[in-house]
Amino acid sequence: MIPIDFTNKVALVTGVGDNESFAWHISKHLAAAGAKIVLACHPRVVGIVESFLTRELDQESRMLPYGRGELKVEKIFACDASYDTMDDVPPEVKSDRRYAKFADYSIQGTIDAVGKEFGGIDILIHSIAFSREITKSAKETTRKGYMEALGISAYSLTSMLRAAEPYMTGRDGGACAVGLTYLGGEKVVPYYGGGMSTAKAALQIDAAQLASSLGPKNIRVNLISAGPYASRAARSIRPGEMEKSIEYAASRSPLPRAIEPEEVANATVFLCSPLASAITAQVLYVDCGYNVMGV
Numbered sequence: 001m002i003p004i005d006f007t008n009k010v011a012l013v014t015g016v017g018d019n020e021s022f023a024w025h026i027s028k029h030l031a032a033a034g035a036k037i038v039l040a041c042h043p044r045v046v047g048i049v050e051s052f053l054t055r056e057l058d059q060e061s062r063m064l065p066y067g068r069g070e071l072k073v074e075k076i077f078a079c080d081a082s083y084d085t086m087d088d089v090p091p092e093v094k095s096d097r098r099y100a101k102f103a104d105y106s107i108q109g110t111i112d113a114v115g116k117e118f119g120g121i122d123i124l125i126h127s128i129a130f131s132r133e134i135t136k137s138a139k140e141t142t143r144k145g146y147m148e149a150l151g152i153s154a155y156s157l158t159s160m161l162r163a164a165e166p167y168m169t170g171r172d173g174g175a176c177a178v179g180l181t182y183l184g185g186e187k188v189v190p191y192y193g194g195g196m197s198t199a200k201a202a203l204q205i206d207a208a209q210l211a212s213s214l215g216p217k218n219i220r221v222n223l224i225s226a227g228p229y230a231s232r233a234a235r236s237i238r239p240g241e242m243e244k245s246i247e248y249a250a251s252r253s254p255l256p257r258a259i260e261p262e263e264v265a266n267a268t269v270f271l272c273s274p275l276a277s278a279i280t281a282q283v284l285y286v287d288c289g290y291n292v293m294g295v
């Protein structure tokens with residue numbers, strides 16, 4: 001038997017926004033391998049995610065692969081990856097009714113709550129990205145937009161792992177984190193502006209730095225560089241454009257097709273498993289090989 005069994009492992013998954021998010025598929029595949037799934041979702045989408053997890057209409061999307069039943073999560077926490085502690089939250093956000101119903105939605109508060117309630121964290125998934133200026137080219141991006149994209153999409157991994165280190169230390173077989181990146185952090189993808197290309201470049205070196213700092217605690221840190229995928233959020237940014245870039249990549253990739261989100265989820269399960277016990281500080285391309293092409 002291939003030793004992938006996450007029974008009794010606690011997986012904290014960030015970045016589920018709906019039932020098309022990469023993080024949704026990752027949650028399902030981790031759950032199919034037996035992990036306890038705990039979600040940390042942006043405060044504004046907690047209600048939406050709850051309905052995807054319970055509505056009859058969405059039952060099909062909750063079905064786990066390999067006939068392992070239906071996705072059930074232990075708990076959903078609200079977490080806004082802009083804030084390391086509640087001291088960082090500005091008054092206008094604190095009083096916003098979509099936030100005010102949660103006592104602590106900072107990274108530190110969320111990780112502490114998960115770590116204490118579930119007795120530790122074995123797997124941490126970072127699947128968060130945001131740029132207010134995503135439709136702007138890199139040249140037109142403002143300093144404010146750039147810094148915000150960098151903070152939410154890249155620095156949050158460092159903040160999460162700093163907070164999670166005590167809860168990820170001493171886990172049976174070690175612990176691991178997997179984040180999501182994109183080729184646009186290494187090569188010029190013209191539409192990937194608004195600070196996002198810089199954020200992915202930063203995320204990639206940050207993941208390597210974190211792997212080096214946390215390796216002595218047997219905490220592994222890897223990234224998956226996913227090929228383009230028209231998640232609900234990605235489709236809505238520039239209607240029609242995402243589909244075009246998927247077709248473009250598909251027609252030029254060694255495997256001449258688009259990726260499926262389940263393929264990213266499978267690779268995540270592998271990276272979190274004992275089969276990947278010597279793999280850390282790596283970027284694994286799940287992109288049908290597109291990244292190697294010169295033309």
Ligand SMILES: NC(=O)c1ccc[n+]([C@@H]2O[C@H](COP(=O)([O-])OP(=O)(O)OC[C@H]3O[C@@H](n4cnc5c(N)ncnc54)[C@H](O)[C@@H]3O)[C@@H](O)[C@H]2O)c1
Nearest residue numbers: 015016017021022080081128129130180182228229231233
């Ligand atoms: N879709 C693609 O083509 C593609 C390709 C490569 C990498 N990625 C990466 O995969 C990850 C997931 O993207 P996706 O395609 O599943 O889209 P998605 O929109 O479903 O996921 C992004 C998530 O980030 C969350 N988020 C945004 N700002 C946040 C904040 N301040 N605090 C907490 N959460 C916040 C959103 O709520 C959402 O759930 C991202 O890092 C993205 O850059 C996507």
